[in-house]
Amino acid sequence: MSQQMRQRRGQPLFILNEDTERTRGKDAQSSNITAGKAVAESVRTTLGPRGMDKMLVSDSGDVVITNDGATILQKMDIEHPAAQMIVEVAETQEEEVGDGTTTASVLAGQLLAQAEDLVEDDIHPTTIVEGYREAARLALEAIDEVTLTDELDDELLAAVAETSMTGKGTGDIDAAALAETIVAAVQQVRSDDGVDRDAITIRTQRGAGASATELVQGVISEEEPLNDDMPTRVDDASVAVLDLDLEVREAEIDAEYDITNVDQLNAAIEAEEAELRGYAESIAGADVDVAFVTGDVDDLVASYLAKEGVLAFDSVDDDEASSIARATGARTVGTLNDFEADDLGHAEVVRVESFGDDDLAFIEGGAAAETVTVFARGGTEHVADELERALEDALDVVTAALDAGGVVPGAGATEVAISDHIRTSVASVQGRKQLAIEAYADAIDVLPRTLAENTGMDPIDALVELRSVHDAEGRAGLISQGQSGDVGDPVEYGILDPAAVKREAVESATEAATMIARIDDVISAE
Ligand code: ADP
Ligand code: MG
Numbered sequence: 001m002s003q004q005m006r007q008r009r010g011q012p013l014f015i016l017n018e019d020t021e022r023t024r025g026k027d028a029q030s031s032n033i034t035a036g037k038a039v040a041e042s043v044r045t046t047l048g049p050r051g052m053d054k055m056l057v058s059d060s061g062d063v064v065i066t067n068d069g070a071t072i073l074q075k076m077d078i079e080h081p082a083a084q085m086i087v088e089v090a091e092t093q094e095e096e097v098g099d100g101t102t103t104a105s106v107l108a109g110q111l112l113a114q115a116e117d118l119v120e121d122d123i124h125p126t127t128i129v130e131g132y133r134e135a136a137r138l139a140l141e142a143i144d145e146v147t148l149t150d151e152l153d154d155e156l157l158a159a160v161a162e163t164s165m166t167g168k169g170t171g172d173i174d175a176a177a178l179a180e181t182i183v184a185a186v187q188q189v190r191s192d193d194g195v196d197r198d199a200i201t202i203r204t205q206r207g208a209g210a211s212a213t214e215l216v217q218g219v220i221s222e223e224e225p226l227n228d229d230m231p232t233r234v235d236d237a238s239v240a241v242l243d244l245d246l247e248v249r250e251a252e253i254d255a256e257y258d259i260t261n262v263d264q265l266n267a268a269i270e271a272e273e274a275e276l277r278g279y280a281e282s283i284a285g286a287d288v289d290v291a292f293v294t295g296d297v298d299d300l301v302a303s304y305l306a307k308e309g310v311l312a313f314d315s316v317d318d319d320e321a322s323s324i325a326r327a328t329g330a331r332t333v334g335t336l337n338d339f340e341a342d343d344l345g346h347a348e349v350v351r352v353e354s355f356g357d358d359d360l361a362f363i364e365g366g367a368a369a370e371t372v373t374v375f376a377r378g379g380t381e382h383v384a385d386e387l388e389r390a391l392e393d394a395l396d397v398v399t400a401a402l403d404a405g406g407v408v409p410g411a412g413a414t415e416v417a418i419s420d421h422i423r424t425s426v427a428s429v430q431g432r433k434q435l436a437i438e439a440y441a442d443a444i445d446v447l448p449r450t451l452a453e454n455t456g457m458d459p460i461d462a463l464v465e466l467r468s469v470h471d472a473e474g475r476a477g478l479i480s481q482g483q484s485g486d487v488g489d490p491v492e493y494g495i496l497d498p499a500a501v502k503r504e505a506v507e508s509a510t511e512a513a514t515m516i517a518r519i520d521d522v523i524s525a526e
Contacts (some may be wrong), residue, residue: 029119032082032516033112039086040109043069047102048451049167049480065382067168068389069102070094082516089512093504097404098396099164100501103447104509110446111513114439119517123432129514131436134429135422136510138437139444140503142421146414146475147406147499148491157183159494160401161394163410166480168390175390181215182394185372186402194403201323201373202391204384207355213387216373218347218364219323221292223313225352225359226302230311232352237289237311239345239363241321241330245295246279246314248272273300280304282336283312286343290350290363292316292324311350313361329368397498404500411477411490412448414502416470419444451478455485462487 023031045052046067055065064075073087086105093104111132118128150156161179189199203220225232279301283291290311297314305312316324325332328345348365374391378384401407408414422441426434445463452462455478462478465487469476477490490496 026119028519029125029517030116032519033116035080035083036086036112036512036516037109037116039073039083040105040112043072043090043102044106044109044450045454046072047106047447048454050455050485051102051167052454063382064385066386066389068386068393069105071389073101073105082519085512085516089508092508093501096508097400097498097500097504099393099400100497100505103501104505106446106450107443107505108509108512110443111440111509112516114443115513115517118436118439121435123435125517127432128436128439128517131433132440132510132514132517134433135437135440136506138422138425139418139440139506142418143408143414143499143502143506145421146408146417148408148496152401152406154183154187156407156496157186157398157401160397160407160496160498163495163497164393164397165390168386168393178213178391179394181213181374182391182398184215185374186395186398188372189370190402195399196370197395197399199326199369199371200395201371202376202388202395203360203373204376204378204388205355205358205360206378206381206384213374213376216362216364216375218362218366218373219320219327219371220373220375221313221316221320221324221361221363222358223292223316223320223361225361226297226312226314227299227306229303229306231309232311234289234311234350235348237347237350238287239324239328239330239347239350240283240286240288240291240339240343241325241328241332241345242283242291242293242336243295243321243332243334244293244336246276246293246297246301247295248275248298276300277304279336280308280310282339284308284310286339286341288344290347292321294318294321311352323371324363324366326369327363327366327371329366397501400498400500401496404498405503406499407496408499408502409475409477409490410495410497411479411493412451412466413470413475413477413490414497415444415447416466416476418506420467420470448478451480452485455480456483457485 046069051067055063057063064071066072070090070093073090086108089108090101090105093101115128119125158176158179161182162175165175165178185200186195189196201219276298281304283305288310291305291313293312293314294316295314297312302312321332324330325345328347330345331343333339333343346367347363350361350363352359352361376384376387376391378387419441422437422444426437426441429437448466449459449463452459457478462485466476466478469487473489475489475491476487477495478485479488479490479493479495
């Protein structure tokens with residue numbers, strides 16, 4: 001409880017509930033800023049190719065090892081409302097562009113740190129907010145200026161994919177090979193309307209090393225065939241997607257408990273069997289070769305289907321079922337009553353393969369839509385999971401480069417250009433706002449500075465050299481190679497990020513920082 005509240009105790013008029021906690025003015029500001037900064041600080045060491053990983057352990061002992069900013073912030077149990085806003089920055093970044101989560105949260109944290117200094121120097125929060133907004137506008141201008149004009153060919157796209165994966169645990173496979181697979185996947189589902197991101201699925205399977213990653217021309221389902229006697233490979237397959245249960249309906253079982261003699265019992269059993277056989281017959285009768293059922297399937301139905309030579313799966317995940325329907329052109333059917341040949345889809349092959357203890361079904365060459373699955377293998381569950389996150393990032397950056405405005409130089413070069421542009425433009429700004437704009441440029445510097453730190457370079461020396469090479473050559477980044485780093489042109493080294501990642505980071509970090517800086521009163525119910 002704050003000092004002010006204590007002093008007011010005993011006064012007869014309470015507007016707020018007695019248990020309400022309230023902090024105001026500079027107290028509120030500094031506690032919010034501290035919390036926001038602390039969260040951003042927690043992901044700082046993961047930035048860049050030589051960033052470190054975090055091991056996150058949940059209440060129940062589940063372990064996640066990751067380098068991914070969004071994942072780290074999501075899994076941390078963050079309660080402070082201002083800190084929570086930094087988590088939202090990472091989440092927005094993840095949703096909008098799929099990469100740059102660490103960049104965005106580190107920038108938000110540094111904008112808050114600079115705001116704290118400005119507040120101490122008696123600069124009013126509204127002046128800070130105005131200055132930050134003006135600086136963000138200049139930053140977007142700079143991003144446009146450094147966006148490459150080169151054609152986005154496969155080689156360039158692979159470089160973008162690879163840049164997003166460096167430093168992530170991609171197991172024993174080098175990022176270059178994965179990047180090629182990712183670009184191939186994107187090119188297959190790309191049309192004049194852009195990249196159909198939903199047509200690409202990533203499926204990881206532990207077992208083999210990560211080098212077994214491949215591009216599958218279709219969908220992979222995690223389910224096993226219902227019965228060992230079913231075929232494990234069907235070529236030229238008619239495919240049904242059934243959103244129903246194939247069991248005796250509960251209500252009927254209840255009704256039949258009213259049984260007084262053996263004949264009635266046999267009759268009841270026969271009626272049940274007839275119903276179950278009926279399901280199998282209407283499926284086989286419609287010339288179905290392979291059935292994907294989202295609900296449960298009675299063992300008896302499964303064995304009838306096996307006898308008819310039908311390959312069937314139950315409990316198929318809804319997303320999987322809709323991908324299969326989409327790829328094969330099957331209509332998802334909710335009842336067998338008016339089930340007909342028209343509802344069936346088609347695939348060149350459906351085959352079941354065993355991977356250790358797990359069976360996977362591959363539905364390849366679907367007749368209706370181009371769908372691809374990046375089938376990634378990792379030695380252990382943790383490797384497979386981190387590989388999946390790396391591949392998701394790579395898919396997202398290639399998509400963003402193609403659909404959302406091209407690529408910019410990575411390795412801190414865009415950030416160096418941004419702060420340079422802000423500092424050059426600020427001279428024309430009058431008054432205290434100028435200080436806030438300059439502070440924004442200083443905040444941007446935290447990104448190349450952190451890259452330098454994480455690469456083991458002296459951050460001050462690195463920044464000085466970056467600026468002078470930028471002035472001389474127009475482009476300068478911190479190229480990380482092996483154990484150390486060098487100042488050079490990231491474009492020459494193929495280190496490229498989507499422009500959209502940088503734009504989104506500037507926008508969401510600025511929004512969160514200005515929102516937090518403006519708060520001068522925190523009223524929280526207990
Ligand atoms: P984020 O969550 O922000 O994407 P990352 O850890 O993925 O964080 O780091 C991204 C940054 O690392 C980008 O600025 C990118 O340009 C940079 N980067 C990637 N590869 C290299 C490299 N080989 N040398 C220097 N910087 C690199
Ligand atoms: Mg990244």
